[in-house]
Amino acid sequence: xxxxxxxxxxxxxxxxxxxxxxxxxxxxxxxxxxxxxxxxxxxxxxxxxxxxxxxxxxxxxxxxxxxxxxxxxxxxxxxxxxxxxxxxxxxxxxxxxxxxxxxxxxxxxxxxxxxxxxxxxxxxxxxxxxxxxxxxxxxxxxxxxxxxxxxxxxxxxxxxxxxxxxxxxxxxxxxx
Numbered sequence: 001x002x003x004x005x006x007x008x009x010x011x012x013x014x015x016x017x018x019x020x021x022x023x024x025x026x027x028x029x030x031x032x033x034x035x036x037x038x039x040x041x042x043x044x045x046x047x048x049x050x051x052x053x054x055x056x057x058x059x060x061x062x063x064x065x066x067x068x069x070x071x072x073x074x075x076x077x078x079x080x081x082x083x084x085x086x087x088x089x090x091x092x093x094x095x096x097x098x099x100x101x102x103x104x105x106x107x108x109x110x111x112x113x114x115x116x117x118x119x120x121x122x123x124x125x126x127x128x129x130x131x132x133x134x135x136x137x138x139x140x141x142x143x144x145x146x147x148x149x150x151x152x153x154x155x156x157x158x159x160x161x162x163x164x165x166x167x168x169x170x171x172x173x174x175x176x
Contacts, residue, residue: 005025005026005031005053005056005057005061005067006021006056006126007025007125008020008021008022008023008024008025008026009021010128011025022061022065022066022067022068022077023067023068023071023075024068024071024072026056026057026061026067026068026069026071027057027067027068027069027070027071027072028054028057028058028069028070029070029071029072029073030071031050031053031054031057035049035050035053038050048103048107055096057069059092059096060093061079062078062079062080063079063080063082063089063092064079064081064082064083064084064089065077065079065081065084066078066079066080066081067079084143084146085143090143090145090146093146093149094146094149097149097152110156113156113157113159113160114159114160114163115163116163116164116166117163117164118164119164120160120161120163120164121161121164121165123157123160123161124157124161126153126157127153127154127157127158127161
C-alpha cells in the first residue's frame with residue numbers, strides 16, 4: 001500500500017500528461033479524496049491502510065526530496081531533501097521497515113497475504129512499482145543496504161499474487 005503512489009513512475013514513463021513522479025498521486029488531498037468512499041464503507045478498518053499510504057508521502061518522499069503534498073491547491077514541492085544515500089535516510093528506512101514487519105506480525109497480515117484470496121492480486125501494483133525503475137533502466141541511486149527491504153516485499157507480494165492466481169486457476173468453473 002505504501003508504494004502505490006509510485007505508480008506515477010509508470011504514468012511518467014508512458015508520458016501521461018500532468019502525472020509526473022511525486023506529483024498529484026503523492027498528494028495528501030488526493031489520498032484523502034480517494035479514501036473517502038473506503039472510510040464510508042469500512043470505517044475504522046481503513047485507518048491502517050490510509051496511514052500506510054500517507055506514510056510514503058510523509059516519510060519517504062518528504063524526507064528525500066519532496067512531493068506535491070497539497071496538490072491541487074498548489075504544485076509546490078514540500079520536503080526536507082535528505083540524500084537517499086545518506087546515513088539518516090538509511091536508518092529511517094530500516095526503522096520503518098522493521099516497524100512494518102512488527103505491525104504485520106502483530107495483526108497477522110503475513111498469514112493473510114499467504115492465504116488464497118483473489119483480492120491479493122491488487123498487490124501487483126506495488127510489486128510492479130518497486131520493480132519498474134529497474135525494468136525501465138532509470139538510474140537507481142539507492143544504496144545496496146536499502147535493497148533488502150524492497151526485496152522482502154517483492155518476494156512476499158509475489159508469493160501472495162502467485163497464491164491468488166493459483167487459486168483462480170484451480171477453482172472449478174461454477175457454470176459447468
